[in-house]
Amino acid sequence: MFTDVSVDKYKVLPAGEVQLGGEGAADKAIFDGGKKAGLAEMGVLLEEIKELQKVLYAEHKQRILVVVQAMDTGGKDGCVKDVFASCDPQGIHIEPFKSPTTLELAHDFLWRVHAKVPKNGHIVVFNRSHYEDIIAVRVKKLMEDAVWQRRYQHVIDFEKMLAEEGTTIIKIFLNISKDEQKERLQARLDNPAKHWKFNPDDLADRARWGDFMHAYEDLIEKTSTELAPWYVVPADRKWYRNIVVARIVIERLKQLNMQYPRIDWKVEDVTID
Amino acid sequence: MFTDVSVDKYKVLPAGEVQLGGEGAADKAIFDGGKKAGLAEMGVLLEEIKELQKVLYAEHKQRILVVVQAMDTGGKDGCVKDVFASCDPQGIHIEPFKSPTTLELAHDFLWRVHAKVPKNGHIVVFNRSHYEDIIAVRVKKLMEDAVWQRRYQHVIDFEKMLAEEGTTIIKIFLNISKDEQKERLQARLDNPAKHWKFNPDDLADRARWGDFMHAYEDLIEKTSTELAPWYVVPADRKWYRNIVVARIVIERLKQLNMQYPRIDWKVEDVTID
Numbered sequence: 012m013f014t015d016v017s018v019d020k021y022k023v024l025p026a027g028e029v030q031l032g033g034e035g036a037a038d039k040a041i042f043d044g045g046k047k048a049g050l051a052e053m054g055v056l057l058e059e060i061k062e063l064q065k066v067l068y069a070e071h072k073q074r075i076l077v078v079v080q081a082m083d084t085g086g087k088d089g090c091v092k093d094v095f096a097s098c099d100p101q102g103i104h105i106e107p108f109k110s111p112t113t114l115e116l117a118h119d120f121l122w123r124v125h126a127k128v129p130k131n132g133h134i135v136v137f138n139r140s141h142y143e144d145i146i147a148v149r150v151k152k153l154m155e156d157a158v159w160q161r162r163y164q165h166v167i168d169f170e171k172m173l174a175e176e177g178t179t180i181i182k183i184f185l186n187i188s189k190d191e192q193k194e195r196l197q198a199r200l201d202n203p204a205k206h207w208k209f210n211p212d213d214l215a216d217r218a219r220w221g222d223f224m225h226a227y228e229d230l231i232e233k234t235s236t237e238l239a240p241w242y243v244v245p246a247d248r249k250w251y252r253n254i255v256v257a258r259i260v261i262e263r264l265k266q267l268n269m270q271y272p273r274i275d276w277k278v279e280d281v282t283i284d
Numbered sequence: 285m286f287t288d289v290s291v292d293k294y295k296v297l298p299a300g301e302v303q304l305g306g307e308g309a310a311d312k313a314i315f316d317g318g319k320k321a322g323l324a325e326m327g328v329l330l331e332e333i334k335e336l337q338k339v340l341y342a343e344h345k346q347r348i349l350v351v352v353q354a355m356d357t358g359g360k361d362g363c364v365k366d367v368f369a370s371c372d373p374q375g376i377h378i379e380p381f382k383s384p385t386t387l388e389l390a391h392d393f394l395w396r397v398h399a400k401v402p403k404n405g406h407i408v409v410f411n412r413s414h415y416e417d418i419i420a421v422r423v424k425k426l427m428e429d430a431v432w433q434r435r436y437q438h439v440i441d442f443e444k445m446l447a448e449e450g451t452t453i454i455k456i457f458l459n460i461s462k463d464e465q466k467e468r469l470q471a472r473l474d475n476p477a478k479h480w481k482f483n484p485d486d487l488a489d490r491a492r493w494g495d496f497m498h499a500y501e502d503l504i505e506k507t508s509t510e511l512a513p514w515y516v517v518p519a520d521r522k523w524y525r526n527i528v529v530a531r532i533v534i535e536r537l538k539q540l541n542m543q544y545p546r547i548d549w550k551v552e553d554v555t556i557d
Binding site for chain 2: 074121126161168172177
């Protein structure tokens with residue numbers, strides 16, 4: 012069962028300090044119980060999300076943008092699949108962002124993501140996002156430093172505009188430890204059905220683990236805002252990661268006080284022959 | 285011939301003061317001569333624009349965004365057609381923005397315009413723009429005041445991001461007088477071939493001329509920035525308006541120091557059998 016620790020424990024306050032990896036990745040402060048109890052609880056949360064999404068869709072006034080970032084094997088695909096499993100697919104869109112194409116690189120870095128933001132009544136989940144254009148560019152030294160340094164302010168301004176125009180923004184960093192990544196990469200190597208998910212280049216990123224952690228800490232500290240906060244979610248345990256993200260989504264959706272649209276006719280006036 | 289007054293006379297400095305209509309609409313300080321001489325000069329300017337666009341396209345590094353705003357009959361269509369007449373159509377796109385569709389209104393106001401910004405090597409001209417989402421919304425009271433008030437900062441931030449990512453932004457307001465508008469509207473009424481351009485609703489806007497001027501003055505003062513300045517162009521004389529806008533475009537393009545791409549082979553090594 013849930014403890015009385017709020018899921019806001021994982022929310023990064025503006026100008027808050029962030030430390031990734033290590034102990035945080037295995038934290039389980041909001042839930043008092045093991046995997047089995049956690050999976051059972053997840054069933055309840057999925058029902059809640061389902062109901063909330065129904066109102067969101069019917070009301071057609073709010074937009075929800077969920078941004079998911081993590082290191083390789085961090086669990087982005089699994090988390091997105093599990094947390095939104097009960098949603099009506101008509102109202103939810105998963106948008107994976109890969110390495111930018113030539114056409115995308117011929118535009119500003121927000122061009123391709125802005126095209127995919129949610130419209131009224133919809134949830135859009137970014138599986139990777141505009142944050143790669145800071146993180147990957149910085150760690151892999153793809154452009155000169157001034158470019159990614161300027162982009163902190165660009166994303167803050169962009170998300171502020173989205174939020175003030177009516178989009179709720181939930182930014183999730185799935186925090187796994189370096190040891191957990193090793194196990195997950197090994198599992199991919201050991202299972203031929205998972206070979207397609209293994210990319211030898213991932214090892215190059217793993218070799219720069221420290222650089223990535225430092226860049227992510229910097230990024231999350233600089234771009235967690237009142238209107239678009241980051242949540243650093245312990246992700247070494249997949250079941251725990253899922254209930255945390257589900258709880259975050261539920262709490263943010265509840266704050267919107269969504270309503271089914273009012274009808275402008277009286278039920279008692281309608282007769283069905 | 286051109287006087288020694290710079291076309292920067294019409295550029296609005298950040299925090300500069302703007303007064304529209306009246307005398308400014310008939311100014312002709314940068315050109316010493318009449319319509320005939322102006323039209324001849326325009327031929328020379330069109331050649332310059334043609335050459336500059338060739339390099340822009342070949343270099344494939346810079347992007348040019350021209351925003352054109354004006355009152356009805358202000359000359360947006362004609363100006364765009366005349367000033368970019370010599371450009372290779374492959375590298376220039378005119379994007380007219382009409383009243384937003386239902387789909388567009390279900391997104392933030394910058395969604396539809398961001399989708400149309402130029403890519404490397406290209407010029408995009410916005411015929412109307414995101415500025416309508418401030419001006420029309422304000423004067424016609426389409427949304428509550430807080431919405432358009434917040435949008436000043438949204439457009440400043442948006443254009444800053446575009447500029448820092450490599451887009452040159454040129455914002456043109458075609459300044460006509462209320463008397464000139466009357467003549468142009470009357471001309472549309474008098475000529476059956478122009479009836480399609482006349483919309484009785486335009487008269488409702490004309491009745492709010494003062495409100496529009498006030499809203500535009502406010503808008504231009506608040507959103508003219510170092511990176512994305514407004515130019516208030518005298519537009520009562522069409523030929524003069526054209527040479528001013530052409531000169532602005534030419535000067536901004538020249539500042540980019542564009543170069544044809546360097547070849548990585550030697551001309552003398554190539555023999556064509």
